[in-house]
Amino acid sequence: MTATASPLxxxxxxxxxxxxxxxxxxxxxxxxxxxxxxxxxxxxTPAVVVLPETAEQVAAVVRECDAAGTPFVxxxxxxxxxxxxxxxxxxxxxxxSRMRRILQIDIPNRRAVVEPGVTNLAIxxxxxxxxxxxxxxxxxxxxxxIGGNVAENSGGxxxxxxxxxxxxxxxxxxxxxxxxxxxxxxxxPGYDLLGAFIGSEGTLGIATxxxxxxxxxxxxxxxxxxxxxxxxxxxxxxxxxxxAGIVPAAIEMMDALAIEAAEAAVRCGYPAGAGAVLIVExxxxxxxxxxxxxxVRELCLSSGAFETRTAxxxxxxxxxxxxxxxAFAAVGRISPAYLVQDGVVPRTALPQVLAGIEELSARFxxxxxxxxxxxDGNLHPLVLFxxxxxxxxxxxxxxxxxxxxxxxxxGGSITGEHGIGVDxxxxxxxxxxxxxxxxxxxxxxxxxxxxxxxxxxxFPTPRLCGEAPGVRKGxxxxxxxxxxxxx
Amino acid sequence: MNAGTELSGxxxxxxxxxxxxxxxxxxxxWVASPASTEEVAxxxxxxxxxxxxxVPAGGxxxxxxxxPPERCDLLLDTRRLxxxxxxxxxxxxxxxxxxxxxxxxxxxxxASGQELALDVPPGPATVGGVLATGAAGxxxxxxxxxxxxxxxxxxxxxxxxxxxxxxxxxxxVAGYDLGKLFTGSLGTLGVITEATFRLRPxxxxxxxxxxxxxxxxxLDAVGAVAGSPLxxxxxxxxxxxxxxxxxxxxxxxxxxxxxxxxxxxxxxGAVVPPSATPPAWWGSPPDGGYLLELRxxxxxxxxxxxxxxxxxxxxxxxxxxxxxxxxxxxxxxxxAPAGAVGAFVSRVRAALGTRGGRLVVWDTPxxxxxxxxxxxxxxxxxxxxxxxxxxxxRMAPGRTPGAGKxx
Numbered sequence: 072m073t074a075t076a077s078p079l080x081x082x083x084x085x086x087x088x089x090x091x092x093x094x095x096x097x098x099x100x101x102x103x104x105x106x107x108x109x110x111x112x113x114x115x116t117p118a119v120v121v122l123p124e125t126a127e128q129v130a131a132v133v134r135e136c137d138a139a140g141t142p143f144v145x146x147x148x149x150x151x152x153x154x155x156x157x158x159x160x161x162x163x164x165x166x167x168s169r170m171r172r173i174l175q176i177d178i179p180n181r182r183a184v185v186e187p188g189v190t191n192l193a194i195x196x197x198x199x200x201x202x203x204x205x206x207x208x209x210x211x212x213x214x215x216x217i218g219g220n221v222a223e224n225s226g227g228x229x230x231x232x233x234x235x236x237x238x239x240x241x242x243x244x245x246x247x248x249x250x251x252x253x254x255x256x257x258x259x260p261g262y263d264l265l266g267a268f269i270g271s272e273g274t275l276g277i278a279t280x281x282x283x284x285x286x287x288x289x290x291x292x293x294x295x296x297x298x299x300x301x302x303x304x305x306x307x308x309x310x311x312x313x314x315a316g317i318v319p320a321a322i323e324m325m326d327a328l329a330i331e332a333a334e335a336a337v338r339c340g341y342p343a344g345a346g347a348v349l350i351v352e353x354x355x356x357x358x359x360x361x362x363x364x365x366x367v368r369e370l371c372l373s374s375g376a377f378e379t380r381t382a383x384x385x386x387x388x389x390x391x392x393x394x395x396x397x398a399f400a401a402v403g404r405i406s407p408a409y410l411v412q413d414g415v416v417p418r419t420a421l422p423q424v425l426a427g428i429e430e431l432s433a434r435f436x437x438x439x440x441x442x443x444x445x446x447d448g449n450l451h452p453l454v455l456f457x458x459x460x461x462x463x464x465x466x467x468x469x470x471x472x473x474x475x476x477x478x479x480x481x482g483g484s485i486t487g488e489h490g491i492g493v494d495x496x497x498x499x500x501x502x503x504x505x506x507x508x509x510x511x512x513x514x515x516x517x518x519x520x521x522x523x524x525x526x527x528x529x530f531p532t533p534r535l536c537g538e539a540p541g542v543r544k545g546x547x548x549x550x551x552x553x554x555x556x557x558x
Numbered sequence: 559m560n561a562g563t564e565l566s567g568x569x570x571x572x573x574x575x576x577x578x579x580x581x582x583x584x585x586x587x588w589v590a591s592p593a594s595t596e597e598v599a600x601x602x603x604x605x606x607x608x609x610x611x612x613v614p615a616g617g618x619x620x621x622x623x624x625x626p627p628e629r630c631d632l633l634l635d636t637r638r639l640x641x642x643x644x645x646x647x648x649x650x651x652x653x654x655x656x657x658x659x660x661x662x663x664x665x666x667x668x669a670s671g672q673e674l675a676l677d678v679p680p681g682p683a684t685v686g687g688v689l690a691t692g693a694a695g696x697x698x699x700x701x702x703x704x705x706x707x708x709x710x711x712x713x714x715x716x717x718x719x720x721x722x723x724x725x726x727x728x729x730x731v732a733g734y735d736l737g738k739l740f741t742g743s744l745g746t747l748g749v750i751t752e753a754t755f756r757l758r759p760x761x762x763x764x765x766x767x768x769x770x771x772x773x774x775x776x777l778d779a780v781g782a783v784a785g786s787p788l789x790x791x792x793x794x795x796x797x798x799x800x801x802x803x804x805x806x807x808x809x810x811x812x813x814x815x816x817x818x819x820x821x822x823x824x825x826x827g828a829v830v831p832p833s834a835t836p837p838a839w840w841g842s843p844p845d846g847g848y849l850l851e852l853r854x855x856x857x858x859x860x861x862x863x864x865x866x867x868x869x870x871x872x873x874x875x876x877x878x879x880x881x882x883x884x885x886x887x888x889x890x891x892x893x894a895p896a897g898a899v900g901a902f903v904s905r906v907r908a909a910l911g912t913r914g915g916r917l918v919v920w921d922t923p924x925x926x927x928x929x930x931x932x933x934x935x936x937x938x939x940x941x942x943x944x945x946x947x948x949x950x951x952r953m954a955p956g957r958t959p960g961a962g963k964x965x
Contacts, residue, residue, distance in 0.1 A: 179781060179857035202787075224731045235729075237738070238706050247939070254935040258853040260918045261931070261940045261959040262747070263692070266705050266738025270731050290787035310648060316671060316759030355789055358814030415727045419648040447729040448649075484730040491732055502725065502732055510713075510721035511734040513946040518939065529733065 078161065079118045082139045086121055086163070089131050094169075096120035105164050108149040108156040109211075113493050117144070117158035124169045126244060126252055126279035133277070134250030136163055142523045145277040147187060147219030150211045152411060153492030155223060155272045155528055165277060167218050173197050174280070181285045182241055187218025187278045191225075194283060203285040206233040209488070210396055221278045224270030226488040228321040228395075229352075231446035233286070235488075237269040244280035248519035252279070267514060272490050273525035275518040289354035292320070293364050294382040296391045297371040301346035302326050302441065304375030306422045308349055309445045311370040313418065317363050321352040322446035328405070329398050329440040329453070336401030339394030342378040349376075349445065350395055352388075398442040399453065406438070406455035408464070410471045414478030415487040416448045427477045428452055437463075437470045449487035450478070476501065491529045499531050561608040562588060565632070568604050570597045579633050581613050582626035586633040593638040594655075595712055595720055595751040602749065603718030605632055605952065612716070613954045614745040616657055616684030620691045622921040623849075624744045624957035625930055634749055636686055642666050643752065644726070651726050653710065653754040656686025672757045675701035679842045686750040692742035695841045696792035696809060699784070699882050701758065704741060710754030711737035715747070716948040728756050739943070745954035747947040761791075761811035765819035766836050768807040769828035777860035777881060779826045783808055784856065784882035786825060788818045793882035795859070796839045800867035800877050807837055844876035847892020847923035848899055851885065852877075852906065854915040859884040862910055869905035873898055892923040900928055907932050931959040 087095050096102060097119055107114045123129045136143045142162035149156055158164040171188035178201045183194055191212040194205040208227035209215055215225070221243060226235045233239075242256040243265060253276075255265035268275050299305040305324050312319065325333065327346045333339050341348050351367050353360045368379055382388040394401075402409050416424045425441065428450075432439040440453040452474055456467035475485050475498055485491070485498045499508065508530060515522070515530075565572045571591040579589050592598045605612050611629035615621055616636050639657035646652075647670045654663060660678045663685060667673050677695025678688055688694075689711075694703035701707065710724035713736065723736035740750055771777065777795070784793055792809040806826060810819040819832035843849055854862040859881050866875055866888065873894055879886035890899055899922075906917050911933065919930040934940070940960030944951070 177855075178785075180855040181785065182855075224735075226729060226731075230729055234702070234706060235731075237735070238702055251938075253939055255939075256935060258914075258916050259934050259936060259959075260692075260742065260916070261934060261937070262743050262943055263705050263738040263741040264936050264939060264943070266741065267735055269735075269738075271734055287785055287787055287789075289789075313650065314648065316762070318759065356787060356812070356814060356818050358817055359789075359812045362813040415729050417646060417649040417651065417727055419646060444729070448727055449729045482725070483727050484725050484732050486732050487727070487729040488731060495732075499733060503722070506719050507721045507723060507733070510715065510719060510736065511723065514734050514736070514739060514943060517942040517946040 079139070079141060082135060082141055082163070083119050085135050086119065086132060089135065090121055090123065090128060094122045094124070096122070105146065105158055105166065108146070108151040108154060110152050110154045110492070110494055113154040113157045115158050115160050117164035118161055120164045120166055122166050122169050126246060129165060129277055129279050130246045130250045130252050132163065132165055133246050133248065136523060137249055137521065140521065140523070142526050144525050145218070145222070145273050147216035147222070148190070148214050150215040151219060151223060151490060151492060152413070153486065153490040154494040155490050155492035155525070157493050159526070167216065170279065176201070178203065178285070182282055183285055184280065184282050185217055187221070187281060188216050191215050191217055191220055198285045199288070202288050204288055205283055206239055206286045207236045210399070217281055217283070218278045221269050221281055222271070222273045223488070223490045228323055228444060230444065231322060232318050232320045237266055239284045240265065240269055240281060241284055242282040243268060243278045245276040245278050247276045248521070248524035272492065272529050274515055274529055276524060291357040291360040292352065292354040292388065293360050294388045294391050295351045295364065295367060295371070296341070296380040297349045297351065297376040298342035298345035298378040299347045299349065299374070299376050302425050303422060305347035305349045306425065306445070308371045308374035308376065309421070310419065311374055312351065312367055313446070315366055315370060317367060319351050319367070319446060320354040321350065322444070323350040323395050324348070324441070324443055324445040325395060325398060326441040328438060329402070329442045330394070332401040332405045332440060333394035333398050335404040337393050337397045339390070339397070341394055350391055395442070402440055402453045402455060406457070408456050408458040410454040410467050412450065412452045412454060412471050412474050413486050413489040414450045414475050414483060416450065416478050416481045416483035418446070418448045420481040420483070421445065421448060424450070424477055424481055428474055431470050431473050435466050435470050437466050439470065444487070447487070448483065493528055496527070496529060496531045499529070561610060561631070564604050564608060565590060565601065568600045570601050571638070575633060581615065581630055581633065582622050584613070584627040584630035586613065586630045588631065589633045589635055591635045591638050595714060598634065598714045598749050598751050599718045599720050601634060602714050602716060606717050609950065609952065611952045611955060614690070614749045616687030617659055617682035619679070619681045619683045620687060620693065620920070623691055624920070626956065627954055628956035636684060636749070636751070639751060645670070647672060649726070650757040651709070651728070651754060652757055653726060653752060654685055655752055656750045657684050659684055660688055667757060668760060671760050673760050674707060674755050675758045676704055676707055677841050685753050689741055689750055689753060690744055696794045696880055698880055698885065699793060700789070700791040705738050707755045708737045708741070708753055709756050711740060711750060712752035713740055713748045713750050716950065716953045724754065726754050742958070744957040746944055746958045748953060761815070762813050763811070763815040765810050765815040765832040765834060766807055767810070767819045767823040767826065767828050767832045768805060768830060768837060769823065769826035771804045771806060773803065777804065777806070780806060780859060780881045781857055782825045783822050786822070788822050790822060790882070792880065794840060795877070795879065795881035796837070797863060797877040800863050800870060800875055804863070805837070806881060807840065809836070839878060843887040844878045844889030846876060846889030848890035848894065848919065849921040850888040850890070850903070851918045851920055852888055852915065854884045854910055854913060856882060856884045858913055858915070859886070862886065862915060865906060865909045869902050869909065873902055896924060896926040896928065903929065934959040
């Protein structure tokens with residue numbers, strides 16, 4: 072841990088004085104621990120890592136960065152899949168993992184106050200003895216941090232009925248990119264800055280305390296597994312369920328390749344011969360769930376399901392969910408490498424888009440496993456490839472990009488829950504025009520006039536605050552000065 | 559060429575303003591009635607060239623809300639932006655123009671067995687107006703407010719720039735959510751011209767169960783119902799006199815609504831069977847010239863009503879609103895002396911501010927000096943946002959916290 076190893080000696084020395092040597096990492100080997108998040112093909116070793124324990128320390132670090140004109144990036148558990156927490160080689164990485172106290176479980180007010188490093192699941196575990204839970208449940212909920220959830224506006228399988236992080240956060244204390252500690256509260260009048268901050272991917276500041284809404288555990292939860300000959304009939308069932316006016320807590324689908332992977336990894340024992348399985352979870356008052364369940368099962372059977380299973384208790388439910396939850400990791404069993412994509416399409420376009428993905432798969436000779444949140448059209452195609460084979464990675468990248476283009480062509484989005492990060496910044500122009508992006512920059516500049524907070528993420532081209540919105544011509548001053556890079 | 563001629567020259571319908579166009583005491587000179595996003599942009603570009611202050615208005619049901627405009631040259635009337643642009647029933651998504659009355663949208667959606675789960679009081683409130691004021695009704699408990707249901711937005715900024723954010727899919731985290739930013743903006747950041755919402759299937763049945771508590775302070779039953787697994791869609795309260803009895807009505811929606819409503823009734827101690835129709839006061843703010851909104855943490859609702867009773871003194875205050883969310887309307891008579899109202903506001907803020915309470919004065923009969931917002935933690939950030947979006951301070955100046963000099 073030698074300060075001299077850092078390319079930012081002056082700043083590092085000040086950070087050491089502020090936080091002490093136990094909270095500042097400069098050793099090149101240890102720094103490499105933080106070089107990427109869950110998306111491992113974007114890597115950068117941070118110049119220095121700090122591990123603050125209080126909001127005041129975060130603010131002090133940010134003020135030092137601001138004074139030095141040094142970029143900084145906040146990092147939670149590092150489970151993000153879009154490179155949102157990739158550090159800057161010329162900047163400070165602020166790791167929030169030591170701020171992980173649950174400050175309050177307030178059942179009468181149905182809320183919890185937590186520090187950003189608390190895991191998503193830990194909130195539910197703390198609330199569960201009282202009959203409550205925290206609704207947004209990303210698949211990584213055992214390890215992902217609530218601060219990261221706020222940064223990415225994370226969702227999960229149960230978004231369809233319960234919404235996203237933004238629908239369950241009541242207040243955020245944050246450190247602005249200029250080092251002020253400010254609280255954004257849903258009850259404040261005026262602009263909904265809380266809503267705008269959530270999902271801003273660390274570009275508007277760093278959350279240091281989060282108040283979340285706790286939800287009452289439903290009276291009944293019933294999970295149905297339905298096996299179909301293929302994704303088409305499964306898709307028909309999804310449309311029929313929605314058309315019947317039923318909003319399940321979750322509707323998940325896996326295609327044959329995804330099932331094969333899950334079986335190989337966790338032996339989930341899904342019905343043999345299934346070309347697709349649908350997991351439909353209903354929750355709520357017992358009478359409501361019972362009536363809906365009968366209808367959902369009928370609709371699955373009339374859409375072509377050849378087998379259905381039901382789970383009413385947690386153990387049976389876990390058995391059904393096991394295959395789905397393991398799917399991403401499981402493809403490692405059937406492919407040396409893979410890319411996970413995160414496109415969204417309107418629900419009614421699912422059949423066409425799935426057919427389009429199949430066509431792309433055939434055309435490029437690249438296998439694609441589909442695991443997705445069918446209820447809200449959020450696709451997670453897993454593009455499989457062999458990284459030892461020349462050109463395979465490039466082909467997989469191309470298929471992945473073509474899938475996104477397909478999503479946008481059908482009126483969808485380039486990300487449903489993983490974020491733009493560094494990975495998809497170049498695709499933002501597929502969804503938004505220059506005026507849209509410039510308008511977003513007005514917000515960015517209000518919070519972060521110097522563009523120091525997680526720069527290079529979300530937006531395709533760096534812009535200077537104070538520039539008139541419009542199409543830029545020539546080399547950007549930040550690029551020319553070497554402070555930023557273009558994609 | 560004067561500004562009026564220039565506005566007329568845009569080809570957009572423009573007329574001279576009349577007495578009916580006054581906004582919280584500010585009299586505009588012109589009223590423009592564009593019918594498309596492009597027309598709004600044309601008008602705002604002309605206003606920018608002439609340095610005109612612009613106040614957007616929809617159905618004008620909340621035209622008095624917020625601080626009085628410091629300047630108002632042009633009223634931008636959005637009511638001709640009244641089209642349903644896209645309704646894909648299978649996607650449970652609708653895209654509309656912002657001047658469409660919410661009730662008209664409700665009728666259009668009901669034909670497909672769907673609804674926008676956003677309650678607004680009776681009247682011609684428009685989609686854009688509801689978003690800009692951040693208003694929401696009883697079912698906020700279950701479905702959230704406009705910001706939770708909004709998935710895409712088109713806005714026109716002060717300089718005429720047209721910007722879109724979000725999209726027409728429910729799940730989408732690409733870029734900043736400008737829709738959230740414009741929620742509660744009261745026209746100060748630009749004009750909302752289109753909005754895309756997620757919809758819900760219309761519930762198969764609704765049941766309301768009502769009980770009267772001897773005094774508002776004893777609202778334990780509200781917490782019991784809100785915290786029960788009965789999934790109430792709304793828990794509303796009506797307290798004509800904060801020292802007197804409180805009526806609590808719970809709405810249950812769904813297949814087994816009647817049965818669940820009876821269970822809710824047991825929790826409330828109701829003796830009247832559930833009804834298929836709401837009480838007459840449901841979803842409307844109390845009458846009165848002053849309209850205030852009090853928010854406290856949910857478990858403090860009963861305590862807050864007690865504080866209101868004590869702070870009111872001789873003032874008559876009618877409390878009504880979402881008991882389980884503790885978002886409560888306070889209605890005060892227009893004839894109440896402004897000084898007494900100001901003192902009441904200060905007393906309530908002093909008593910509840912440390913307990914997470916917020917009291918906002920939305921509407922007043924006169925434009926006297928009154929601290930409408932109380933302390934707002936993010937006011938400085940809001941001001942910085944306003945300065946970026948509208949550096950000349952021409953959009954509804956002074957209407958929101960952080961926007962302009964007015965309190």
